[in-house]
Amino acid sequence: MNLFENVTEMGHEQVLFCNGKDPDIKAIIAIHDTSLGPAMGATRMLPYVNEAAALKDALRLSRGMTYKAACADIPVGGGKAVIIGNPAYKTDELLYAYGRFVNSLNGRFITGQDVNMTPEDVRKISRETSYVVGVEEKSGGPAPITGWGVFLGLKAAVEFRLKTSNLQGLKVAVQGLGNVGTNVCRHLHENGAKLFVTDISKERTEEIQRLFGATVVEPSEIYGLDVDVLSPCALGGILNSETIPQIKASVIAGAANNQLGEEKADGMMLVEKGILYAPDYVINAGGLINVYNEMIGYNEEKAFKQVRNIYNTLLDIFDRAEKQQITTDAASKQLAEERIANAKNMKKVLVTAGSTNGKS
Ligand SMILES: NC(=O)C1=CN([C@@H]2O[C@H](COP(=O)(O)OP(=O)(O)OC[C@H]3O[C@@H](n4cnc5c(N)ncnc54)[C@H](O)[C@@H]3O)[C@@H](O)[C@H]2O)C=CC1
């Protein structure tokens, strides 16, 4: 494997391979870009099929975090970490060891809770490092606010494509009923939407059926349902050449990171099918916005105001994509790259001004 090939192509600054013996721990911390500030990104734990898959996940997720922060207009960079392993074997010692790896980066990387990690796990990691966010008694776990942001983004997409702000009777298929998916379902239900849901966990589907009167379908059935919106809230890579031809929804708006299998080809296939895709790293920025606010001293009102802005940002991105005839993914990357370039220019101006002042 040519290790530097992907890293160079995707523009990462640093990738750390954490290898511990006692306890046995293998984790990858990927820092994509710190132009806007320290890299932020939560940690997930998964039994990856192989190490290349884990690396790919860390690289793509961390780059997504750079775009996420830039589109949300908050001054942090992009990073992400994956712990390789079955979460059933997650011990306190493993979390402490992981915390020491995070601490060794001295604040270049600040992390929190992602898939298969709990607020309690974050607390354990925080025994070894202060570079942790999403601690329950500070801003709380990020999932409720991520769910609310996804709901607002879904509303923006429905307004843009279906020309209605009334969600009464809107048919929404939700894939993944975990921390975020449950919150998305709650908001949709409260606003009169009709839910079709799936999860690989029977316990989760039963609860959502009981709470919100949702119709439960098999995981393989979720793509082909005759619904208005598909909301992917499980794992990434689910929008691909196998699933896109099945999709009948005209809007895709969900929380899962890295939904597009192949960004360009699959993004274009959605456009050709007339499906409006809300880029994942824009619509699911609520958690990042919340933990960023925790880092700088939590102010709920300010955090909520920034999350509310996801709605307007998405409308701007849809508009930009339509005017330029590009995918929504390309339009949001354009926005992010403009903001990063502006920040870099501003830094240059300040450095030049500083050195000029020093000379006088
Ligand atoms: N927690 C947060 O604040 C944020 C989460 N995200 C992303 O949103 C997604 C969901 O996050 P969480 O809800 O926190 O994770 P979670 O682990 O609480 O929930 C994921 C759910 O998806 C289900 N699932 C897994 N594979 C599935 C499949 N093939 N079909 C149907 N269901 C399946 C799981 O059983 C679980 O209930 C992830 O991709 C995560 O990276 C993004 C931004 C912030």
Ligand SMILES: O=C(O)CCC(=O)C(=O)O
């Ligand atoms: O919880 C965090 O540390 C930042 C949020 C995040 O990782 C994400 O949005 O995927």
